[in-house]
Amino acid sequence: MSWLGSWCALAILAVVLITASDGASVKLDFGSTLYTNGKRDFDRERLVNAHGDFQAPANARALMEYIVEELGVFFGRSNKGPLSQKIFPSRTGQMRSEGQKNIDKVDCDWCDPLRKRMITRERVVVDIAEKLNLVQGSNAKINAGANFAANFFKHFFDRSRGYPKPRYAECFNEPLVKWKSLRKSKTESEESVVRRIGNICGRMCTAITRANPEVMAGGPAASSARPHLSNFANFRKRMKTFLDSARKSGCINFISEHLYNSGGAVQDANLDLIETYTYRTSGRKRILPYMVSEAGAYDATWYSDDGRIYSAPPLGGRDFKILSDAFGGFMSSLRTHDNLLKYINFLTLDPISRQASGKYRYPWALVEGYGEKAKIKWTPLIHYFELLKGVQGDFVYSYSDDANVKVHAVGNALKAYVLLQNFATSGSVDVNLMFPRGRPEVERVVHRRLYLRPRKLTGADKSQNLLRGGYLRWSNATLNGIPNKVELKAGAMTVLELRLSKMLVERGSVRRTRHYMDNVTNKGKNINSYPFEIEGGEKYNVFFEDIPQGRDGMAYIRIAHSRRPTSAVKPQVWVNDKRVTNFRARMAGPKRDYGDKYFGVIVVPYDLEELTSVTRPKVSLQYPDDGGWISTVTLEVDQCDNRSCCALGGRGKSFTCVSTTSSTISRRRRFPYGEQLLRNPPFQPIENNAWKRFGQTSYTKVPDLLYGDYALRMNAESSG
Incomplete structure (x- = not known):
């Protein structure tokens, strides 16, 4: 041959073989911190986000409190950007008074108390693409829009009243895909429209950041991250043209995209292309920061709004695809977490939104029920955030020898986490967990899984363009020790939470x-x-x-x-x-x-x-x-x-763990902020200790504490 x-x-x-079942191995070393371009933090405020702004009606506040306080989720994006204000463009002289009204909606006696308590500056505001029509008519209109946007961030927020200024401004939502509706004439080309959008965003960026140096302005909130389509015309005509135009006319502080149906191979290559292009064209050999402002899965058959809301009937295969693609984009993007400003899943908690008013639930809704008086309950999509419960700390070293199996590992003083996903679309794979420097001692292991229990495709599945039919399954089991192998079904997501017997210390590093x-x-x-x-x-x-x-x-x-x-x-x-x-x-x-x-x-x-x-x-x-x-x-x-x-993985020859010395100074890892285990010198088992209340707390002797010998364990959520 x-x-x-x-x-x-x-x-x-x-x-043929790409989805076949075979073995895979991952290497893990919780003692070795992974510094990616000097950064090591798994920051939940950046990485674990739903779509929205913490606002919830009274009948959904208990659910909002659970997802934020118990699961550690942030709501990181809303479509209430500067040009969405009713006073633009005709009543801009009322900027200060309207700004005070906006603040009063958050800080008042009748306001949602949870929203004020939870909201932070780490959030994104964006205008819908149609607002471009308010500014694209002339240079004067562009200048007016840019100046209004700058003043919006100055006057519509007040940190002292519990409503801090958002850190990120996306100029418009998904404008590039709507280029035809934004043309000035039927003969105007796509590149001409995109160039104009870039020009407007660049000028808005300059005005916003000059007046508000703490705000980052970027875009284009691209509707997809698939640069290779049409032999990379998608990249040349859209992202490249937008970036070149924005930088030429002003500035662009970050790139934002929406990851729908593109986690895994596509996002791996997309990130390399964006970083390479911005590095080579920045003039300073620096890459532009990157943001995922929406993520998940999408199909046009699932939802429509042509004056009447239509949501297709919920299916287990659809729920699984939404979560699996969201997690897949997450796992791909974590490789470059040092440059990832924010990762926001398109999962919403808004039972009074118009999208929730259809016969069936909104496909991306975390809750089911419509209206301020409705009985609100969780949809299966909440399991995505339950999967990631508690994950925080330092990235530690991990490596997978199989491209279909992605792995990341995180450790803090008390716990370590292993995040896994199988990108194959059929079969399953047994993943061997390998610890070159020995297995850590654990008190227990929590094994959380999200997977699809398959069944034959039905007509309902096919009508929603699903390639796999089945039932979404959630598992949350407690094990006595670390398993030797973990089975990953096709597309499945797994998190292992290891409760460590000894405090985790940084003893080495990979840079x-x-x-x-x-x-x-x-x-x-x-x-x-x-x-x-x-x-x-x-x-x-x-x-x-x-x-x-x-x-x-x-x-x-x-x-x-x-x-x-x-x-x-x-x-x-x-x-x-x-x-x-x-x-x-x-x-x-x-x-x-x-x-x-x-x-x-x-x-x-x-x-x-x-x-x-x-x-x-x-x-x-x-x-x-x-x-x-x-x-x-x-x-x-x-x-x-x-x-x-x-x-280190991928060596062509064996490399035995012999050396125990390290050039890295040992460092105790940080305590997680969400633990119900308080560690402090006063927690000693003595009589009349004020911490001993009604039998709801107990003292636990724990080795290697920073202070003292005992910890106080809360035996009930209401303890103390």
């Missing part, structure tokens, strides 16, 4: 950095634009600069491409002219059901010392057949101290 024939056969086989291609050559000539088309048999050389060196470290070469499923699944790869063969072609999940190409990232692990043995490391790619596009090639570099090096 010819080389081309062999590659094509492998391509077809890969498509991760990302590096972007400096230039690309073919036949000795530079390729100045990217993504670029693939020609079979041609060798593409990608050069990098300023890669950090480090003994025993690892580099992960990330090759992002977009190819038809029948094309060769992977290229030949050389590093510094040395052929590399020990890598897999698998990407995170199979091809999505949109577009004609499979877009994602192939990861090639490589020894860091060998990579940096030359001044300008070179990665060369050659495909056997024509077709498709190379999007980016990036490097992810893991440097380790002596103790942590043995944990």
